[in-house]
Amino acid sequence: MKRVMEGRCQERDSSPVSGAGRGRLRLSLLCSLLFLLGSVLCSEEVKNPLPKPDRENRRVFSFSASLSDAQEVQLLRSRYGRGLYVETAVSIPLGIVMNWGAEEGEGGLEAFQRNVDNLFSQAKAQGVGLHLYFLTGASRALSGLRGAKVEDLRNCQWFNDNLLLAPSAWQREKSLDETVFATLSRYARKLRNHQEVKLRRAFRYLARKVRENPEPSFWLSGPGELELSFLRIEDAKTCQTFFADYSPFAVLEFRDWILHQGLYDDKRGPYAGQGWAEGGASFQGKRGLERFNQRFQRNFTSWRLRFGDWSLEDPWKRGDPHALAWDLSRPGIGMGEGGSVAGGFDPPRTMKKKGEDPFTDLWQLFREEMVTHYVADVVRWANEEGFPPERLFTHQIPTDYLFGTSPLFENGNAQNARFYSSASPLRSAVVPGAGVGVTCYDIHFPNVHARTSDHLFPALEKLNKKRALMEFNPEVLPRGMGVPMASVETILQPMRRAESVGISFYDFFLWKGDSEWAFKGNARQEALDLFFREVRQRPLGVGEASFLPPPVTLLRSSLSGEGVELSWSGRIWPDLPHLWSDWEEFGEFVLYRSENPDFLPSRENLLGTSGESRYVDKTAEPGKRYFYRVAARTKRKWRGEDASLEVHVPR
DSSP states (O other), X not given: OHHHHHHHTOOOOOSOOOGGGHHHHXXXXXXXXXXXXXXXXXTTTOOSBOOOOOTTTOEEEEEXXXXXXHHHHHHHHHHHSOOTTEEEEEEEEEEOOOOTTOOSSSOSOHHHHHHHHHHHHHHHHHTOEEEEEEEOSSSSSGGGGHHHHHHOGXXXXXXXXXXXXXXXXXXXXXXXXXXXXXXXXXXOHHHHHHHHHHHHHHHHHHHHHHHHOOOSOEEXXXXXXXXXXXXXXXXXXXXXXXXBOOOHHHHHHHHHHHHTOGGGOTTTOTTTTOSOTTOSGGGSHHHHHHHHHHHHTOXXXXXXXXXXXXXXXXXOSSOOTTOOOXXXXXXXXXXXXXXXOTTOBOOOSSOOOTTTOHHHHHHHHHHHHHHHHHHHHHHHHHHHTTOOGGGEEOOBOOGGGGGGOOTTSTTTTTTOHHHHHHOOOGGGGOOTTSBEEEEEEEEEOSSOEEETHHHHHHHHHTSSSOEEEEEEEEEEOOTTSOOOOOOHHHHHHHHHHHHHTTEEEEEESOSSSOTTTOOTTSHHHXXXXXXXXXXXXXXXXXXXXXXXXXXXOOOEEEEETTEEEEEOOSBSSTTSOOBGGGSTTEEEEEEEEESSTTOOOOSTTEEEEESSSEEEETTOOTTOEEEEEEEEEEXXXXXXXXXXXXXXXXX
């Protein structure tokens, strides 16, 4: 602050006091008083030098675009790559595929590795960061687990009528590749083992790429939009008709999660301590079943599964006797087909709103837990294989906040069918070992602007973790509805709200292409341009504030026929590319000279100013020793810390 106010008062007089200098003394005292007053007035406004950009105070602006479109990438780089506290990147989907049955040995991911190598090379060549969001084949990139689904239909997500999808859709040969989600159940042991093996190998390779390549800046998010299947909502007459996952694997897991047995056994199970908090031994056995029926108003006579009953004793690596091979003639086993256990345990087959039926609420809780556990398990694998947690985000759809809904509403999410079908709440994105990453689309319907951001952003603000919008668009226009695009100011508002809650990573989906989504060439881009200008000079988490200049670096001198040539780095920070001219607050450099090594910069020893990172002292006399001080100064005349240099001028 001292140097700041010296700049405001011009420079302090450092000459000895004499009769002739009393006027200067009075001026100095006046400046001191002004300095003290100014310290009080602006102590909240200016405290520190401009912070050096780092991963904690910098935002990432990433764009879903193609790295192969070099012209477009350079446009993004030139348009959004000039910010001190904004880094530009490109977002690319990344399917992690390994042939079914390739768990043994070290092979199986060669194509994945080649793809990663190519993406790193392209991003580095074009000078942009790289964001990859990985897809596991479960609810996105469905063809990646085709072999598992063909071998055993229990590896698929089943709907409440025990079908994998609508019978009409099943007749298409690519149904398993395009419309059938894989189960997220931990009890699909062969499938889960396959996924763990291939994902661990992928994470190990990505961790090595990060270690070996400091550039480009790299981020990873996923598993991308992990959820239960929503694909039969459109077939439903009401929003409560078709729900997954009723796979026999998932149903048995639900039972054991309640009873704390099997893989959830509190003493021997790999998931000990993760069962239902209110369940356990009190519900086990015949007496326990009676207590369960009483509490949940059911009439089960057996803990065996009503449909597709099986046991953890069944082999899973080869020759599972209960496996159901793919048959194009049927989209599932049908209700009761293949035998059933009378009075056997079964989840609710008709969903109800929260609070209407305790057993339905318990089933919904388990479905959400199944999604959350999958995300947590995958993140843990990434952590254990050495992938840096600070570069990793989850990538979930917060369905409890979709379309402007909120779990805090009186009616909960009754109007949001996707919440019930997907079982992917915000909490599924909040797991140890990764930042919180979510998808956020504000959809502009003809009669309502359904803003997911309205209630989602305040909920994100309450989370004590790094927060990211892995897919973000504040103005999605549904196809074919003829909705005109909102004004630039309207589109800008969700961006500003995102900034206010500390979002550190934005993937703006989509840069160009479909008018339903594209930013390029419309009001979305205009709003984004304004948003960029508002935040590019501002450290993340800091409101409107002004800073002192950092000290200049690499101050050096040389002698020429003109005099003493002084030069210093044109970069604000020597190890970063940002130039002094990139900082809008920068004004000029001020230089001082004295023959006294302990001098204080003042009006009396002001040598000159420069708008460049060089200055020629043409008045230096041969044979003298000079002490120079150079500092950057803002447009408001606030001066930063001096850099000093001693120069001997030869005779």
